[in-house]
């Protein structure tokens with residue numbers, strides 16, 4: 282049985298990665314080639330010529346068409362073969378699958394599953410990444426580990442204290458109680474950790490200029506399978522939002538991850554950090570980008586090790602779950618449910634329908 | 637903060653090792669083991685009737701008047 286949740290939207294790339302060059306990326310084990318038409322529309326096609334499976338990404342663009350680099354089979358942006366070398370008749374089956382695609386919030390999302398089940402309204406949002414009121418830095422790191430390990434990692438931020446001490450981890454992160462909320466119907470997990478009086482990690486001290494101790498809120502909002510949001514609020518100790526919800530005296534950082542399986546044992550780890558202060562300040566941007574990349578790479582190193590352990594362990598290994606794992610357990614349960622639902626044929630009614 | 641109709645909440649009780657689970661129906665249950673607590677939450681409505689003070693919940697006996 283597969284470990285992927287099909288019939289879901291996944292982040293395949295940043296919009297800036299896709300241009301007039303053919304761009305390959307494997308998503309849920311499916312090799313895909315991306316490009317932009319001359320009009321600027323992003324296109325995603327299966328990255329294999331129907332003829333002899335040559336990668337279309339190793340081919341060339343002729344206007345909006347891909348000409349296969351092996352024998353010259355030519356495809357339009359819908360994946361339909363429009364030219365076969367040396368003959369006038371084009372076989373009826375000569376087409377490569379095209380993927381439903383949505384560009385939103387600086388991401389290129391693709392639908393992996395049955396084409397006719399793709400609903401663009403279900404793409405979850407990360408609006409800060411494309412909002413002029415925020416300045417964003419972002420990147421993507423390849424992870425040689427299964428995506429479930431990254432989900433576990435991100436659902437429990439108490440690991441910050443140990444794995445990321447000196448960057449984003451301080452003693453209070455692991456020691457502050459959390460509230461976990463799970464919306465069964467809409468399949469969202471929310472984990473709140475509100476530290477009233479905490480040490481300010483360098484990540485925030487240097488970027489905000491706050492000196493001394495802080496009120497630090499971390500609110501995780503996970504929309505499985507792909508989109509993970511961390512709403513981070515930093516303020517001097519005792520400074521709270523106003524009753525009307527405005528919060529002018531705090532610093533807000535929206536940390537966004539997109540967790541996209543590449544293969545059964547590797548993952549595209551997209552990360553972005555959007556802030557509502559020091560807008561356009563190149564020095565702060567460079568610092569936050571470098572710091573967050575360092576943190577992501579610390580996770581990558583740890584999870585790459587863990588993947589090897591998991592691959593080599595005996596079946597049925599019993600893990601121990603403790604209080605900090607409450608949200609992670611809910612994430613695993615939703616992913617299991619989504620994997621099962623994604624395997625079912627379209628005609629069968631889904632057990633949990635999103636409203 | 638989530639606001640759906642079927643939201644389960646689990647609070648880590650301050651200064652303790654206990655977790656307090658709150659079902660969307662309002663029933664509550666404490667545990668020191670998140671796996672056991674999730675099993676209880678997901679068993680709704682089994683065992684979710686509010687027990688009378690001091691009594692342990694016996695669902696089949698408490699259907700009326702609760």
Ligand SMILES: [Zn+2]
Nearest residue numbers: 659661680684
């Ligand atoms: Zn209940």
